[in-house]
Amino acid sequence: MSTIPAPKAQLDRLAKLGLFTLDDLVLHLPLRYEDETRVTPLADARMGEAVQVEAEVVSAEVQFRPRRQLVCRMQDEAGHELWLRFLNFYPSFTRQLAPGKRLRLFGEVRPGFFGAEMVHPRFHVVAPGASLPEALTPVYPTTAGISQAGLRKLVETALREADLTDTLPPALLKRLSLPGFSECVKLLHHPSPEYSAAALEDRGLPAWQRLKFDELLAQQMQLRLAYAARRAKGAPSLLPLATLTERLLAALPFQLTGAQQRAWGEIASDLAASHPMQRLLQGDVGSGKTIVAALAMLRAVENGWQAVLMAPTEILAEQHYRKLASWLDPLGLPVAWVSGSQKKSERKKALAAIASGEASLAVGTHALIEDGVEFPRLALAIVDEQHRFGVRQRLALRNKGGAEEGGGGGEARPHQLMMSATPIPRTLAMSYYADLDVSVLDELPPGRTPVLTKLVSDGRRDEVVARIRAACAEGRQAYWVCPLIEESEALQLQTALETFERLTTELTELRVGLVHGRLSGAEKAEVMAAFSAGQVDLLVATTVIEVGVDVPNASLMVIEHAERFGLSQLHQLRGRVGRGTARSVCLLLYAHPLSQTARERLKIMFETNDGFEVARRDLELRGPGEFLGARQSGVPLLRFADLEADAELLDLARKSAEWLLKDHPEWVEPHLARWLGSRRELLKV
Ligand code: ADP
Ligand code: MG
Numbered sequence: 001m002s003t004i005p006a007p008k009a010q011l012d013r014l015a016k017l018g019l020f021t022l023d024d025l026v027l028h029l030p031l032r033y034e035d036e037t038r039v040t041p042l043a044d045a046r047m048g049e050a051v052q053v054e055a056e057v058v059s060a061e062v063q064f065r066p067r068r069q070l071v072c073r074m075q076d077e078a079g080h081e082l083w084l085r086f087l088n089f090y091p092s093f094t095r096q097l098a099p100g101k102r103l104r105l106f107g108e109v110r111p112g113f114f115g116a117e118m119v120h121p122r123f124h125v126v127a128p129g130a131s132l133p134e135a136l137t138p139v140y141p142t143t144a145g146i147s148q149a150g151l152r153k154l155v156e157t158a159l160r161e162a163d164l165t166d167t168l169p170p171a172l173l174k175r176l177s178l179p180g181f182s183e184c185v186k187l188l189h190h191p192s193p194e195y196s197a198a199a200l201e202d203r204g205l206p207a208w209q210r211l212k213f214d215e216l217l218a219q220q221m222q223l224r225l226a227y228a229a230r231r232a233k234g235a236p237s238l239l240p241l242a243t244l245t246e247r248l249l250a251a252l253p254f255q256l257t258g259a260q261q262r263a264w265g266e267i268a269s270d271l272a273a274s275h276p277m278q279r280l281l282q283g284d285v286g287s288g289k290t291i292v293a294a295l296a297m298l299r300a301v302e303n304g305w306q307a308v309l310m311a312p313t314e315i316l317a318e319q320h321y322r323k324l325a326s327w328l329d330p331l332g333l334p335v336a337w338v339s340g341s342q343k344k345s346e347r348k349k350a351l352a353a354i355a356s357g358e359a360s361l362a363v364g365t366h367a368l369i370e371d372g373v374e375f376p377r378l379a380l381a382i383v384d385e386q387h388r389f390g391v392r393q394r395l396a397l398r399n400k401g402g403a404e405e406g407g408g409g410g411e412a413r414p415h416q417l418m419m420s421a422t423p424i425p426r427t428l429a430m431s432y433y434a435d436l437d438v439s440v441l442d443e444l445p446p447g448r449t450p451v452l453t454k455l456v457s458d459g460r461r462d463e464v465v466a467r468i469r470a471a472c473a474e475g476r477q478a479y480w481v482c483p484l485i486e487e488s489e490a491l492q493l494q495t496a497l498e499t500f501e502r503l504t505t506e507l508t509e510l511r512v513g514l515v516h517g518r519l520s521g522a523e524k525a526e527v528m529a530a531f532s533a534g535q536v537d538l539l540v541a542t543t544v545i546e547v548g549v550d551v552p553n554a555s556l557m558v559i560e561h562a563e564r565f566g567l568s569q570l571h572q573l574r575g576r577v578g579r580g581t582a583r584s585v586c587l588l589l590y591a592h593p594l595s596q597t598a599r600e601r602l603k604i605m606f607e608t609n610d611g612f613e614v615a616r617r618d619l620e621l622r623g624p625g626e627f628l629g630a631r632q633s634g635v636p637l638l639r640f641a642d643l644e645a646d647a648e649l650l651d652l653a654r655k656s657a658e659w660l661l662k663d664h665p666e667w668v669e670p671h672l673a674r675w676l677g678s679r680r681e682l683l684k685v
Helices: 008-016 022-026 092-096 148-161 170-176 181-189 197-201 206-231 244-251 258-272 289-302 314-331 344-356 391-398 426-430 458-473 489-506 521-532 567-574 596-607 611-634 647-663 665-679
Strands: 032-034 050-063 069-075 081-086 102-108 116-119 122-125 137-139 278-283 306-310 335-338 361-364 378-383 415-420 437-441 452-457 477-481 512-515 538-541 554-559 585-590
Touching: 022 148, 022 665, 032 197, 050 081, 050 092, 102 116, 137 148, 148 181, 170 647, 181 206, 206 647, 206 665, 244 289, 244 314, 258 278, 258 289, 258 415, 258 437, 278 289, 289 306, 289 314, 289 378, 289 415, 306 314, 314 335, 314 361, 314 521, 335 344, 426 647, 452 458, 452 596, 458 477, 458 554, 458 585, 489 512, 489 538, 512 521, 554 567, 567 585, 567 596, 567 611, 585 596, 596 611, 647 665
Parallel strands: 081 116, 278 415, 278 437, 306 361, 306 378, 335 361, 378 415, 452 585, 477 538, 477 554, 512 538, 554 585
Antiparallel strands: 032 137, 050 069, 050 102, 069 081, 102 122
16 A cells, blocks of 8 residues: 655545545546537637637736736637636736737636626646647546645546556456546546546446446445454354243234334344344334334343343433333233433332343343443343444444354353344345344334324414314323423423423313423333323323334324424334324424425425335435434445445446355455555554
């Protein structure tokens, strides 16, 4: 890996662009191209178009109105005039712009005060008849302090000095009809004259295809290697003893759906292996992930090990705790509860029970990963709503395990199960999540009726209040979600309090509850318990109820200022209703003006109930960077390839990665070195 020959200050700026080595420079491809291969007569220059022109300086003077600027009058051979304006200029400009000098200028022609003008064109002095460049000029992504000319020079150096040897075996190139690497980067950095800027910027060009393929291939190799590295570790092998798991299944008031049975089968077979499971259980809101998690936990316990479930919020963790306790208490299995808001003494007791091994099962919040919690025999760590946690937090939970006597030899680790109600679109699953095994619950428990979604302008708030009255009169319950105010938590709280007061006075006959993020854990738990028990008719809430909350009798969801919420949030919130047999309704109250994306989001919510469809369109709206959220920190985003547009290339890259790793491993390292180079260390999480 050869370093870039440049002074320290320059290197620091290049680092900001992610450019550390000559290889990085070779892969720093132009955003677009400028055509300096021909001179356009001024008479033919169209307004608003960037062109190269040649003209002679007639006069140049510094003016002070409206501000200090250098104004220069030019004339070309045909006698057409052009004005130049420079708001920033060096003393040397007056020498270069002396009357009679002939200039080659590149810039956009605009209508100015005196006539056609160029503001801050690029220019240089030329002799009459000076030759023109033969190729288009590349324009690179750059940052303050690095000029295009400077970057071009560095890239030229890199193209001369870096090793451009192909990292793909010739047989593969031939099979996929891809051009050679060196040929491609040379073409894109200084294209030959027969290419137009449009042709080069079209990412369907074979040279672009090749580079996008390379990028995707590196990503796929990286993920597969991470996957293999994990499989090389040891983990406790949990046998299908089916003592406790069978008893739980027999005691349930329902039968597992086909999808749940399938997912449980996949998990059970992973748990039986002597290397750590790394599986994502994915299922739309309400698909019944919790029981699958409970079965996995019991599998650990019936084998004499411990299992832990961590959830991102107090409310959700508490609810899991209640549910698990209601299933497992009858089996004589105590569940330890660990949360940040519980009394010190209670927490101490729970921790002691975990540490002594007396408690085999634990449920809790982030408090579980704080120092001082030790699991002597942890075999399974489950993370609910995994995307809410960062990479580091998930690792911390895994590292709580003291599973030192795992099978497979070497360092032993607990099995990991992640759960998410945010379905991952296929292209993301194939790329960013390719290092995970995935089980999907694609079937809802029977007897659910799809939620009916309605968009209601906030001018019709009275009708909404009347609907709540009617639903509660029939013995049903309702949620009212207060507007999200991202900029200020205090303001959000205030709004929630005001909404609560207003609804309390409007609906005097109803029992109205309020839950928000500033309540203590115990207070929240109390309100939620009352709502679950039917002692509260209408629950006014902030987004604290977004994930996982499960009260089947609630059949009406009102979301105020729905236009402020993101798509996955709206889908999660909507998922709080439609959990029982009653027809459920979700009312999205919105206020004008609606931005284009807000309008688009509401439309998607109106059009579909399907979590996969919502996620796919969300990905389209936001792009993978935002969609991936926390996961992003562990996986590099793609620079050239586009997951949706290049789905076919991704497929090829995946197959090729498999083939190379298996049959031609000697090609793997050079390819990764070129594409991930200096970023590889970062990716070892
Ligand atoms: P989520 O996947 O959103 O976490 P939950 O695990 O909270 O869903 O399940 C939603 C509800 O469905 C719970 O009340 C749960 O007890 C119930 N449930 C789960 N599986 C079944 C099933 N197979 N048949 C009937 N009800 C089920
Ligand atoms: Mg859940």
